Amino acid sequence: MPDTTGMSASVAEVEIAKKAMSVPPGTFRHTVLLAAKRFKSTWAELGKLLVQVRDEAKYEEWGHASFEAYCLKELHIKKQTALKLTRSFSFLAKHEAPEELQQHEFPEKAPAFEVVEVLADAEERGQLSPTEYKSLRDSIWSPEKSPTELKKEFTERFPRPPPEPPPESLQVRKLAQMARKLASELAGSRRVPNAVAERAAALADDVEEIASSVTDA
Incomplete structure (x- = not known):
């Protein structure tokens, strides 16, 4: 572990x-x-x-x-x-x-922690039923494969769902922060024409205005 x-x-x-x-x-x-x-x-x-x-x-x-x-x-x-x-x-x-x-042998001969953890997580997500556990029991209590192999096998069999995308308001706020940072860096560069820096600053203003008005349903 x-x-x-x-x-x-x-x-x-x-x-x-x-x-x-x-x-x-x-x-x-x-x-x-x-x-x-x-x-x-x-x-x-x-x-x-x-x-x-x-x-x-x-x-x-x-x-x-x-x-x-x-x-x-x-x-x-x-x-x-x-x-x-x-x-x-x-x-x-x-x-x-x-x-x-x-x-007497327990807990020294308990299944590998990393394997049990994957199965516990799968059950918590509703992916592993008691019947399925019974079908897998021998493979974790009397394993023929290493814990690493079993963990990989069960992780693929019971994959975690993809993370939910962040709220739209958060995404827009991040874009506003990025736009403002870019405008600030352009304004501080002697090689960037003032006109370009000004357009970047105007763009940052626009994105910030949008971010302030976006709310999640």
């Missing part, structure tokens, strides 16, 4: 280790800290614990205003990373029998 915490792995591990020393061993909080320290190899362990921290509002007991603030300040995990971990584990918990997730 790529480092998306915003800190180098070594720095984050040192900070987490320091925090763990101040928390009583054997407590749930201490367990989460240790899981955060090793989550790159056992992402499902941390995902499972974070779901519990979030759902039971444990972060409030530990002096944090929000789940996101707890993850960032205590575990050195960004909001987006915490979301990916909890969503991916919740995906497995939804589709797997509880006893499957309680086996």
Whole structure:
């Protein structure tokens, strides 16, 4: 799993280790800290614990205003990373029998994070049904392909929809900004005739006037 915490792995591990020393061993909080320290190899362990921290509002007991603030300040995990971990584990918990997730091998032998993340995203978009997951289950729990190959395969099978175009008003405002910038640069160039710079400035005025009148329905 790529480092998306915003800190180098070594720095984050040192900070987490320091925090763990101040928390009583054997407590749930201490367990989460240790899981955060090793989550790159056992992402499902941390995902499972974070779901519990979030759902039971444990972060409030530990002096944090929000789940996101707890993850960032205590575990050195960004909001987006915490979301990916909890969503991916919740995906497995939804589709797997509880006893499957309680086996001794789990979470060390959980499917690769990057693969589960693609499937969780696909389900969230309504592209993956429970029946389809069952048909794919063996390929992710007992993979014959590498995580990279599976991720590519599933990404192509469940493509993200193209992003929606920005609002028309935003597009026109950007054009106005570009026109004004061009006019300013032309006016500042000694090699550009004043007549050309003046036409550019007039054009910028026109585009800005249009931008001020455009509204999105």
